[in-house]
Every structure is written in structure tokens, then in C-alpha cells.
Amino acid sequence: MVTKSRRKAVVVAPSKKEAKFAEGLCLKKLFFIFIIGSIFGSLYEEIIHLVQVWWATGQFDWSLRRGVIYGPFNVIYGFGAVVMIYLLLRKPYKTWEIFLMAAVLGGVVEYLISFLQEFFTHTASWDYSDRFLNIGGRTTIPYMMFWGLLGIALVKVVYPVLSNFIERIPVDLGNTLYVVLAVFMILNMLVSWTAIIRQTLRHNHVPPLTPVGEFYDHYYNDEYLRHYFPNMSHPDQKP
DSSP: OOOOOOOOOOOOOOOOOOOOTTOSSOHHHHHHHHHHHHHHHHHHHHHHHHHHHHHHHSOOOOOOOOSSSSSSOOHHHHHHHHHHHHHHTTTTOOHHHHHHHHHHHHHHHHHHHHHHHHHHHSOBSOOOTTSTTEETTTEEHHHHHHHHHHHHHIIIIIHHHHHHHHHTSOHHHHHHHHHHHHHHHHHHHHHHHHHHHHHHHHHTTOOOOSHHHHHHHHHSOHHHHHHHOTTOBOTTOOO
């Protein structure tokens, strides 16, 4: 007698989708874009300065161009990149629309940061008053055109590459880096910008009222700050 063996049905459980770090246009991804944009902005400014000095004098002069004391971060570029990417990727805009919106956004960000720096720290890191088609000395129409072209490059070329790179970071590592870098950058900006405020007070002959002010006067003196912010000026400094 021949018996037929019963085949057991094999139930294959659906595979779980592998978790990605910072998937989509989320806060974590925007923060890493801010960090990367700040680093590239610092390098860009330093290379431009190097080329300008070499072209004018034939000498090589590498000078720091940062927005904070600790680390190669020019935060205006980081903020600009985040604002552009967040706003320009919300809808499928046409290329000419991206250009116009990025030009306006870049000009607004540059103008606003210049205004806030002068308002809170009484210092200025750039003054375009002698430039062609400048707007209040804080930005210019030609620079806005540059921001427009940069916006197209960000949306069409840079963001897809950055997004893929960031999402490939292991989840646990990405979450740890996010917390560590966020705390570091908050403290970095706080210390850097309060040191500049204290420098302005010092220039206006205001004595330190707390041990914190004394600490700043000792460790973050003019020579120290000049090394990290060589293009920063104090237009309203009292004699």
C-alpha cells in the first residue's frame, strides 16, 4: 500500500521593512544638513579668501571664516541650506520657480542674520554698502542670484545625495550623533555669541559684573576672538 506524504504548508512571514535613520524630510535630517552645510560654507569662505589674497598679492593666506569658535562651522550657510531645502521641496516646483524662491530666501536669510548680529552683538561680519545693487549693505542682488543658482543645485543635485548618505547611517549611531552634535552646537553657539557680546561691552568700557564676565575677558579676549572672526568689526565702538 502506497501512502502519500502530506506536505506541510510553509507560511512565510512578511519581512519587516528595515528601519532607516532620519527617513524623509524630518528634523534629524535637516539638522545633519545644517551641520554639513555649515562645514562646506566654512571651507568655501576660506578658499575664496585664499584665492582673493593670492590673486591680489601672490601670497597664500589661510584665514578662518566661521560663525562659531569651536569647529569649522559657518552657520549662515547651514541655516540657509535648511531653509531652502525645507521650503523648496514641499512641492514639485519648476526650475525657474526654484531659482526665484531660492534667490529671495537666500537674500532674506543673509539680510536677517546680518541684522540680528548687529542688533544683538553690535558687530558686523560683512558690509556690502559699496557693492553694486546692495540692499542696506546686508545683501546684494548679484549675491541673491548666486543663492538662486545654489538653490537649484541643492534641490536637483545635492539634496538627493545628502539624503541618501544620511539615511544610510546606522540608526543607533545616527541617534547618538544627533544628540551629541545638537548639544555641542547649542553650547558652541551660546558661548561664541555671548563671548562676542561681552567683547562689545568690553570695548565700550563696561566692566564685568559677574565671574562669567571675568572668565570671558580672560579666556575669550580680543586676540583670541580675532583669530576665529577676523572679518568681524565693531561699527558702533566707542572711543
